Amino acid sequence: MATTVETIAEAVTPEFEHSNERLRRRRGALLALPAYLYLIIFFVIPFGIVVVYSFATRTRFGTDLSGWNLNSYRRLGDDLVRDVLFRSAWLALLTTVVCLVLAYPFSYYMATRSERTRNLMLVFVMIPFWTNFLVRTYAWRVILGTDGPYSQLTSAVGLGSGRLLFTQVAVVLGLVYGFLPFMILPLYASIERVDPRLLEASRDLYATGFGTFRRILLPLSMPGVIAGSILVFVPSLGAYVTPSILGGAKTTLLGSYIVTQFLSARDFPFGAALSFVLMIVMLSATLIYFRKGGRTL
Numbered sequence: 001m002a003t004t005v006e007t008i009a010e011a012v013t014p015e016f017e018h019s020n021e022r023l024r025r026r027r028g029a030l031l032a033l034p035a036y037l038y039l040i041i042f043f044v045i046p047f048g049i050v051v052v053y054s055f056a057t058r059t060r061f062g063t064d065l066s067g068w069n070l071n072s073y074r075r076l077g078d079d080l081v082r083d084v085l086f087r088s089a090w091l092a093l094l095t096t097v098v099c100l101v102l103a104y105p106f107s108y109y110m111a112t113r114s115e116r117t118r119n120l121m122l123v124f125v126m127i128p129f130w131t132n133f134l135v136r137t138y139a140w141r142v143i144l145g146t147d148g149p150y151s152q153l154t155s156a157v158g159l160g161s162g163r164l165l166f167t168q169v170a171v172v173l174g175l176v177y178g179f180l181p182f183m184i185l186p187l188y189a190s191i192e193r194v195d196p197r198l199l200e201a202s203r204d205l206y207a208t209g210f211g212t213f214r215r216i217l218l219p220l221s222m223p224g225v226i227a228g229s230i231l232v233f234v235p236s237l238g239a240y241v242t243p244s245i246l247g248g249a250k251t252t253l254l255g256s257y258i259v260t261q262f263l264s265a266r267d268f269p270f271g272a273a274l275s276f277v278l279m280i281v282m283l284s285a286t287l288i289y290f291r292k293g294g295r296t297l
Helices: 002-009 014-054 072-076 079-111 114-130 133-144 149-156 168-192 194-206 207-219 222-237 241-250 254-262 268-294
Strands: 055-059 062-064
Touching: 002 194, 014 268, 055 268, 062 268, 072 079, 072 207, 072 268, 079 168, 079 222, 114 168, 133 149, 133 168, 133 241, 149 241, 168 222, 168 241, 194 207, 207 222, 241 254, 254 268
Parallel strands: none
Antiparallel strands: 055 062
């Protein structure tokens, strides 16, 4: 028996361990190969095409890929472009803050209920995903329209014929409605993992409710806050459907402006430059999520 153990121990050499590790890596690479191919075909190659077009030159006959320059990136400093960028960033930030304010107490309430109640509330949160996003956005157009329920309600209470459609308020309402579940779900997952005994200990030490929230609950749920904020801010920044349907021509945001450059103005280099900047912002936000929130969520 002792001889057998010694033989096995001699066989487990550093060369054997390295060979076994290389074998595991090859197996992992083969399993991940379909995902790598998917990313290369549908992300890396399109991203490279966008980068190439962003340095191209617009001509009367189309796009000249041989005349590389930085003219499209210089146009990012134009007053019109800066207005669109600032308006998009402001509405995306406002949408994120509103979603966070609405989602945090809801997520806390849901995380502190019984398992049956939590599952039921999760179903209610997921129900909007069962309907097409475009249909839900058009429903808001009917609600906020001149003859919609909102206008009829304001007229009934003597406030006149109120109209929110084609305003920034309507855009924020639509974005909050569309992206609120993306804030609720990460917050719920993060708050649910907080040990309730920590909150009880804080109250036993005469901490106020706000003090317990500020010192215990909020720091421990910060990964969910970061993840939810990124999941709401990034798509809100490049949103196209909601601003186009609820905002109209007076509320042009970055997504709508990019589509205009490609389809109407036929300025592919400038549209590609705007898209490249937007993708860089999204990638940066994703890296922040993985560094700050993704590891502990």
